[in-house]
Amino acid sequence: MLTSLYIHIPFCKHICTYCDFHKEVATLEKKKAYLNALISEIIEVGDSIKNVKTIYIGGGTPSNYSIKDLERLFKTLSSVIETKSVIEYTIEVNPDDITIEYATLFKKYNINRVSMGVQTINPENLTYLRRTHKKSDITNAIKYLRSLGITNISIDMIFNIPNQTMKQLEEDIEFVLKQDIKHISYYSLILEEKSILYQLVKQNKVTIKDQDVEAKMYLRVIDALTKQGFNHYEISNFSKDNHQSIHNITYWTNKDYIGLGSGAHSLIGNKRFNNVSNVRRYIEGVSSNTPYKEEYERFEIEDEVMMGLRLLEGINIKQINEKYNIDLLNKYPLLKQYLTDGYLELINNKLKFTTKGLLVGNVVFMAVMEG
Numbered sequence: 001m002l003t004s005l006y007i008h009i010p011f012c013k014h015i016c017t018y019c020d021f022h023k024e025v026a027t028l029e030k031k032k033a034y035l036n037a038l039i040s041e042i043i044e045v046g047d048s049i050k051n052v053k054t055i056y057i058g059g060g061t062p063s064n065y066s067i068k069d070l071e072r073l074f075k076t077l078s079s080v081i082e083t084k085s086v087i088e089y090t091i092e093v094n095p096d097d098i099t100i101e102y103a104t105l106f107k108k109y110n111i112n113r114v115s116m117g118v119q120t121i122n123p124e125n126l127t128y129l130r131r132t133h134k135k136s137d138i139t140n141a142i143k144y145l146r147s148l149g150i151t152n153i154s155i156d157m158i159f160n161i162p163n164q165t166m167k168q169l170e171e172d173i174e175f176v177l178k179q180d181i182k183h184i185s186y187y188s189l190i191l192e193e194k195s196i197l198y199q200l201v202k203q204n205k206v207t208i209k210d211q212d213v214e215a216k217m218y219l220r221v222i223d224a225l226t227k228q229g230f231n232h233y234e235i236s237n238f239s240k241d242n243h244q245s246i247h248n249i250t251y252w253t254n255k256d257y258i259g260l261g262s263g264a265h266s267l268i269g270n271k272r273f274n275n276v277s278n279v280r281r282y283i284e285g286v287s288s289n290t291p292y293k294e295e296y297e298r299f300e301i302e303d304e305v306m307m308g309l310r311l312l313e314g315i316n317i318k319q320i321n322e323k324y325n326i327d328l329l330n331k332y333p334l335l336k337q338y339l340t341d342g343y344l345e346l347i348n349n350k351l352k353f354t355t356k357g358l359l360v361g362n363v364v365f366m367a368v369m370e371g
């Protein structure tokens, strides 16, 4: 039975320098056509999603849609899902989109968690990232949501921004901690090949920080947040008072989920699918009933190990060995090497990152894939 539903909204009002997500700036007409297609897809799969326990509307920027358009989407979801019984119903937003009217709409349709893309409060760094909000937009958005009883708010932050100083990082951390929220995702800015930033670096217009500075910043984030009572439960995620993202834990523990909308991925049974990552082809596919889903190869063991290692509690290798009838450390000798080198540790059958390992997580993940 499917318990988690992801909905992708691939539109943004502008493109941020670092972003490589599936998103675009689109005309109103295209956005309407997309919404129609998405609604058709939701209705088509209706029966299989009626009992989901988590819904996550992500993007792109879902709050890029008008209130009227979002209401159409929420109404459709409420017509197939008893949303009052959904444990975690999240929408991603940009702070400058959120007015009291948006917050009221979220409340009306039982959305109980809002994930806000803040990234930094430093005006130069915001401009550099091409974000359009100000500090006051963030505090206002939080105020509106809280005034309606939406208290489960998550904030996305970024460190390792080119030109960002340690002092600016401290100011960002201080600000975010002051908001008294229960969940923070703190990502290192990664140079993604499809991003504008990648082109700027290639043209020598931007220099990215060396790994030592990145590591110093990451360790500072971990230290500051954990000292304030946050539980560092995933490589980039911190929660207080049991506010871990239930939806995202579905991915990290390799459980089934369904994704709707262009580019959305699904894991159902033993199969992984994704909807075509092209808005126009997705709309055409849904409206003309031509295939828009592609199955792709599943690396069952590797997926389970890589996703599971993202959680700081690690993976139970005894269970994995029994489940797949393997000896994990012999099958992936590099994992054994990382264990010897102190990047991973094995305690009571739990294989997990050490602090040193968290700093090079990506290298370890590659090791798993390469076997």
Ligand code: SF4
Pocket: 011, 012, 014, 015, 016, 019, 020, 021, 023, 059, 060, 061, 117
């Ligand atoms: S980072 Fe978020 S808001 Fe910026 S372009 Fe990417 S999806 Fe859109």
